Amino acid sequence: MGRRKNKIKLGAFLLFTGHHVAAWRHPQASVGTDFENYFELAKLAEAAKFDAIFFADGVAARLKDVEAASRKAHSGVYPFEPITLLSALSSVTRNIGLIATASTSFSDPYNLARQFGSLDRLSGGRAGWNLVTSSDQEAAYNFGHETRILHADRYERAEEFADVVLGLWDSWDDDAFIRDQAGGRYFDPEKLHRLNHKGRHFKVRGPLNIPRSPQGRPVLVQAGASGPGKELAARTAEAIFAAHITLEEAKAFYADVKGKLGAYGRSPDDLKILPGIFPVVGRSETEAQEKFEALQELIQPQVGLNLLSQLSGVDLSSYPLDGPIPSDLPVTNAGKSRQELVLDLARRENLTIRQLYLRTAGARGHWQVVGTPSQIADVMEERFENYGADGFNIMAPIMPGGLVDFIELVVPELRRRGLFRTEYEGTTLRENLGLKRPVNRFAAGTAAAAE
Amino acid sequence: MGRRKNKIKLGAFLLFTGHHVAAWRHPQASVGTDFENYFELAKLAEAAKFDAIFFADGVAARLKDVEAASRKAHSGVYPFEPITLLSALSSVTRNIGLIATASTSFSDPYNLARQFGSLDRLSGGRAGWNLVTSSDQEAAYNFGHETRILHADRYERAEEFADVVLGLWDSWDDDAFIRDQAGGRYFDPEKLHRLNHKGRHFKVRGPLNIPRSPQGRPVLVQAGASGPGKELAARTAEAIFAAHITLEEAKAFYADVKGKLGAYGRSPDDLKILPGIFPVVGRSETEAQEKFEALQELIQPQVGLNLLSQLSGVDLSSYPLDGPIPSDLPVTNAGKSRQELVLDLARRENLTIRQLYLRTAGARGHWQVVGTPSQIADVMEERFENYGADGFNIMAPIMPGGLVDFIELVVPELRRRGLFRTEYEGTTLRENLGLKRPVNRFAAGTAAAAE
Incomplete structure (x- = not known):
């Protein structure tokens, strides 16, 4: 096939103890949740020349089913808040990108723009903001709401929120702060720009009280796979963390989103599509399968069911574990697009509820590949060369071992194929x-100068 | 006099280029605003065994008078946002406390509690939150308000905000996360506590989605010198950054606040009072005076007047520079207690407007001492031994030189007198x-267990 001239971009999606829901129970998992544990992972990813490390986030513990929640590491209680964690990592790393998730539903655009601008300055231009909206009812209860926020309202707010943040990041020209000691002029008033935003959700005068950051602005990342999510991404995002499983789905999504960019005056290279991949790497197929099974066996049934309910938006705990997925499940407000992805998988492969939770609990709905370094490089290369991805967000099953496996076994294979960098550009x-x-x-x- | 058994506590109030309003114009000032510049200051303070470094903050550039603002470094545009900056410093320091200012007027209690909890965990128990309220009209415009927030409303919100944050920090027992790999139990549900707060300003269910921090909770600092400010401090604060100039004022404030603690079931040692001091240190009196004059001469008149207007809450630019302070100035909403402190000073010493701005522009309304190491140690010792202070927040006139002066000349003198530590306790x-x-x-x- 005709080789693409770009190389694969790699993010390390860091989640404590690993992405497998039962990783924390594995004897080889680091269950430590100190800063040093995260620093170790960041150093590993940076030494391997990953583009970025990435942290998910939420603003509520997921405790609707406390019994299930207490049996897993991923109940929405994170050892650190990601903006502070990445700030702490900024001063002990040098090259790697630092991408934090923050929700437009429960943040304020001025404070958020300022903190991400600050992180970009602290890190010498390595910050990224993963913009998400929150459907989480438990989060809504932590911010004065009586109920969850409906999908349409969330995206309307997100659109306006993104516009405010992007506008605030242009408050000052790059060379506004002249610091002329003799002349007594600290900044040039001509290079200061008030936003004067007045919208439905926000009124923000500006300017942002921090100088423009090394990257001009932090990299804007999104994940939304729904209709409004794709439009917002096509208009504003510079990277998308996608979650498609088959090559066909990935290619369709890639073509769809890249095709929308022109309407917003953007070119396909202005947005990178980086699907998540959950790789279980073994030196042989048998070793890979054994590694995977060792993790699967640690999944407790109430955890698997609970996770499935979170992912698909429906509670399946009242149905027989070894029976089929009921065909008449209602579409819920909680992440419609995610629900469809999970249920499509079940129907395609005719899975029982137990089989589905075992399938999805591992990679939590993401693209899971169990195999040798060569097999994993094959599917990555295939997805990259066929325009299903510009790179990948690596979701190691267990930390740090799974990340080490990927770096020691798969990365060299990608380099042999000329698909991944050996030095930062x-x-x-x-x-x-x-x-x-x-x-x-x-x-x-x-051309767009307005003041 | 009878020596106090405690020693003096020292904070380093870090403000880029220094606390003197014209410091940035001085040939010896570091006008660098990179992370490295802050790291250098933090290392200096930590090597000298200061208790903490401290950053002020605001959420608006102060641009009502753009011409004046553009002629100074302190126009409310900070090189970094303090929570992210202190997080970055947490991973490259070891012992020093990290205190960031954040306003209850324009933050959300859940997000704030989480970020400070995270900073406390990142730093191994060194975080402090300086709770302030904001009267700043320009800040209000950045957060959807049509006008500034009135004093009484600000404090009502601050009271409830503090209660929510303190409550959220108790969401989990210290030993809630048991991580029992074999038994499959990650946390003990009995050790999880929902806040279920329903107040006038906030509805917050909780729990906070971060484990309890090393200090139990970050140290709560306040500065408010007004009536409601003092009550809030007496009820909740653990340190106060006071701003009194004379010994008598300092002693009266100290006795007043410490006397209020009993009513809230607290003892005097539960709250440390740390006045700001702006020390200009010279090896001789002449050298100190020359250092001070070199800075004073760099103050531009429009900057001095603008600063005076900000501090006193009134615009004096229409009065003759070399005339007296008008006697009929109205009391404004903008920091009534600060306004009184500044105007009392002017009346006590019969100052003209120019003399007042020259007096206040330097230390910006704080307690200014120009002298030899021995003279500065004398007034610090006097204020400490007479129960006007438990320690001091050092506002170096120029950075890094003024901080180096204090550390190299005054700190050894305090140690000779047995007033300051030689090692962290x-x-x-x-x-x-x-x-x-x-x-x-x-x-x-x-005893207080409620769930």
């Missing part, structure tokens, strides 16, 4: 991802 | 400040 996340540094919309001399 | 900020580690209000076996 630049010093900022944008430079490594191959993204342009945005011009300040307000700066004198730019 | 503990590993947490609480241990060094001599504050108790709070018991979880909900924990089984405590």
Whole structure:
């Protein structure tokens, strides 16, 4: 096939104890949740020249079923909040990108723009913001709401939130702070721009009280696979963490989103699509399968059912474990697109509830590949060369071992094939991802200058 | 006089280029605003065994008078946001406390509790939150408000905000996360506590989705000198950054606040009072005076007037510079207590407007001492031994030189007098400040257990 000229981009999706839901019970898991444990993972990813490390987030413990929640590591209680954690990592790493998730549903755009701008400055241009919306009812209860926020409202707020944040990041020209000691002029007032935003959800005058950051602005990442999510991404995102399982789904999503960019005056290279992959790597197929089974056997039934209910948005605990998925499940508000992805999988392969939870509990609905380094490199290469991905977000099943496996076994194979870098191309996340540094919309001399 | 058994506590109030309003214009000032510049200051303070470094904050550039604002470094545009900056410093320091300012007026209690809890965990128990309320009209415009928030409303919200944050920090018992791999139990549900707060300003169910932090909770700092501010501090604060100038004022404030603690079931040692001091240190009186004058001469008139207007809450730019302070200035909403402190100073010493701005612009309304190491140690000792202070927050006029002066010249003098430590007493900020580690209000076996 015709080789693509770009190389594969790699993110390390760091989740404590690993992405397998039962990883924390494995004898080889590091159950430590100290900063040092995270620092170790960041160092591993940076030494392997990953583009970025990435942290998911939420603003509520998921305790609807306390008994199930107490039996897993991933109940929404994180050892650290990601913006502070990545800030702490910024001063002890040098090259790797630092991407934190933050929700538009329960944050304020001024505070969020400022903290991510600060992280970009602290890290010398390595920050990224993964914009998510929150359907979580338990989160809503922590922020004064009586009920969860409906999908349409969430996306309307997210659209406006993104516009405010992007606008605030252009508050100052790159060279606004002249610091002329003799002349007594600290900044040039001509290079200051108020946003004066007045919208339905937000009124924000600006300017942001932090200078423009090394990347112009942090890299904007999104994950939304729903209709409004795709439009928001096509308009504003620079990377998407997608969650498709088959090559066909991945290619369709890739073509769909890339095809929407033109309507917003953007080119396909302005947005990188990085599907999650849950790789279980063994030196032989048998070793890989054994590693996987060792984790699967540690899944407690109430945990598997609970996770399935979270992923698919429906409670299956009242149905027989070894029976089929009921065909008349209602579509719920909780992540419609995710629900469809999970149920499509079950129907395609005719799975029982137990089989489905065993399938999805491992990779938690993401693309799972169990095999040798060569087999894993094959499917990555196939998805990359067929325009199903610009790179991948690596979800190691168990930490740090699963990440070490990927780095020691798969990365060298990708390099042998000329698919992955041996040195960082630049010093900022944008430079490594191959993204342009945005011009300040307000700066004198730019076409879009408005003030 | 009878010596106090405690020693002096020292905070380093870090403000880029220094606390003197014209410091940035001085040839010896570091005008660098990179992380490395802050790291250098933190290392200096830690090597000198300071209890903590401290950052002020605000959420708006102060641009009402853009011409004046552009002529100074302190226009409310900070190189970094303090929570992210202190997180970055947490991983490259070991002992020093990390205190960040955040306003209850424009933050959300769940997000704030989580980020400070995270900072406390990242730093191994060295975090502090300086709770402030915001009267700043320009800040209000960045958060959807049409006007500034009135004093009474601000404090009502602050009271409830503090209660929510303190409650959320007790969401989990210290030993809630048992991580029993064999038994499959990650946390003990009995050691989880929902807050279920329903108040006028906030509805927050909880729990906070982060484990309890090393200090039980971050140290709560306040500065409010107004009536409601003092009551809130007496009820909840563990340190106060006071801003009194004379010994008599300091002693009166100290006695007043410490006297209020009993009503809240607290003892005087549960709250440390740390006035700000702006020390200009010289090896001789002449050298100190020359250092001070070199900075004063760099103050531009429009900057001095603008700063005075911010501090006193009134605009004096229409009055003759070399005339007296008008006697009929109205009391404004903007920091009534601060306004009184500044105007009292002017009347006490019969200052003109120019003299007042030259007096207040330097230390920006704080207690200014120009002298030899011995003279500065004398006034610190006097204020400490006479129960006007438990320690001091050092506001170096120029960075890093002024901080280096204090550390190299005054700190050894304090040590000779047995007033300041030579080694850290503990590993947490609480241990060094001599504050108790709070018991979880909900924990089984405590008198206050409610669930």
